[in-house]
Amino acid sequence: MKFNRILLVVVSLALMLFALAGCGKDAAQDSQKKLNVVATTTMLTDLVKEIGGDHVSVQGLMGPGVDPHLYQASAGDVTTMSKADVVVYNGIHLEGKMGSIFDNLTKQNKATIRVSDAIDPATLLDFDEEDGVKTKDPSYLVRCS
Numbered sequence: 001m002k003f004n005r006i007l008l009v010v011v012s013l014a015l016m017l018f019a020l021a022g023c024g025k026d027a028a029q030d031s032q033k034k035l036n037v038v039a040t041t042t043m044l045t046d047l048v049k050e051i052g053g054d055h056v057s058v059q060g061l062m063g064p065g066v067d068p069h070l071y072q073a074s075a076g077d078v079t080t081m082s083k084a085d086v087v088v089y090n091g092i093h094l095e096g097k098m099g100s101i102f103d104n105l106t107k108q109n110k111a112t113i114r115v116s117d118a119i120d121p122a123t124l125l126d127f128d129e130e131d132g133v134k135t136k137d138p139s140y141l142v143r144c145s
Contacts, residue, residue, distance in 0.1 A: 037084060037086045
């Protein structure tokens with residue numbers, strides 16, 4: 001079941017990247033232009049590079065060893081994401097301090113991929129945040145085997 005969801009995410013990401021790479025004005029120009037993708041974490045950066053291959057140019061926001069829960073995007077990061085063709089992020093509060101940025105990108109019709117959309121919500125645990133709002137457990141990766 002978990003493998004099927006992961007496979008669904010990978011296939012969906014690949015299809016979206018190739019579909020967006022195919023959008024353009026000139027076939028000769030398209031063959032030379034790579035899809036500009038920004039990924040939040042190193043794991044997602046590696047995933048997009050593997051899936052997109054020579055068709056994508058990938059920039060990761062967070063370097064190795066950075067805690068995505070605590071990461072605060074700089075103005076330069078926001079500009080980088082705004083200029084990208086696609087922004088790939090985990091979701092489920094992993095990039096906890098960047099939620100409003102992703103909301104704004106979505107409102108601007110920026111192509112975004114929230115990888116956690118493929119996770120069955122029934123597998124996540126509820127917990128209370130500091131402000132008393134119920135949300136889902138972001139530590140689902142710990143339970144993967």
